[in-house]
Amino acid sequence: MLSCRRPVLVRGRPLRVGLRPPAKKENAPVTLEFVSTDLTQAENRSIAQRLPLSGTLQPRDQAVVKARIGGDVKHALVREGEAVRAGQLLAQLDSPDLRARLAEKQANLDAGRAQLAIAEKNRATNQALLKQGFISQNAYDNVESTMNIQRETVKSWEAQVAMARNALADAQAVAPIAGIVARQHARTGEKVAVDAPLYTLVNLRQMELQAMVPGADIGAVQLGATVRFTVDGFEGKSFTGRVERINPTAEPGSRTVTVYIAVPNPDLLLRGGSFASGALDLVASAPRPTLPLSAIRSENGQNFVWLILDGKLARRAVVLGRRDEAAGLVQLAEALPAAAPVVAARVDGLREGNPAVHKIAAVAAKTPPPAKE
DSSP states (O other), rough: OOOOOOOOETEEEOOTTOOOOOOOTOOOOEEEOOGGEEEEEEEEEOOOOOEEEEEEEEEEEEEEEEOOEEEEEEEOOOOOEEEEEEOOEEEEEEOOOHHHHHHHHHHHHHHHHHHHHHHHHHHHHHHHHHHTSOOOOOHHHHHHHHHHHHHHHHHHHHHHHHHHHHHTTTTTTEEEEEEEEEEOOOOOOOOEEOEEEEEEEEEEEEEEEEEEEEETTTTGTTOOOOEEEEEETTTTTEEEEEEEEEEEEEOOTTOOOOOOOEEOOOOOOOOTOEEEEEEEOOOOOOOOEEEEEGGEEEEETTEEEEEEEEEEEEEEEEEEEEEETTTEEEEEESSSTOOOOOESSOOOOOOOOOOOHHHHHHHHHHHHOOOOO
């Protein structure tokens, strides 16, 4: 006898006896949906990189006034911190030997001039006698020769007097530049030797910052480039300078190049020896494909990015170029596929070939077209 069974209903539909519902595929890839804020695209743009640097500020114009003669400091006329003008007398050295030598040379000159006057009178007298025939030509020539010799002797004494006066003038130390006395090396009453330092003068109106730049970056440094920096002791205040000179040789050990930055200081706020730190504006790079730093991944020392190509994730290795840390951008050495979306969001577990779509685009594709009226 045949038995009759009622059909089993599965979700309202009859299922034949002896058949099982189809099993779902395990580990099926899930389609990743990215919103616009998760994606970006490479854009050609230039990056003006700023190179960090630091150094010590020094007055561009400074001078050490030294003693040109040895002797006692008779008068030291200025002290540290005082402003002086060019040519101003700073110190007077006492040198009795030089004064005595000048007096000696001057006396010799006076005697020589007196003898020259007598010789000139003899020449005039003998010239008249020669015309009247009272003396021979030979006797007149001897008198004229004596006068000429005495004239040359007077010229020699005049030169020696000038030299003695110059030597005595060296006892006066004068300022070669306008500025401020940074240091007084000798006081009144001290005995100094030849070339001993007396004063150090500095001109603070134009400062200079010396900074070391790596040799790999020196090619991007141009004369006139702007440098913005801060100085210890001036919190909240920034200063600006420009590259004025570049040393033509690199330091043997560090392979760095010294850059000299001119810093105007009209209000005399900055002081010599102050430490400054800032950044140098390098030459803007050529336009290259540029991405946000957040889009760059790194694994085992290799940099790469995630792209969405033909609805799937694709991993592409990239070579990085110049960075702009402040703007969060980095240039690429090679271009990426045109208009390819790049994953900028930090998402873990991404795999090559996983389905991926732009969520807005996916929604737009599923939305049915409006009904025609």
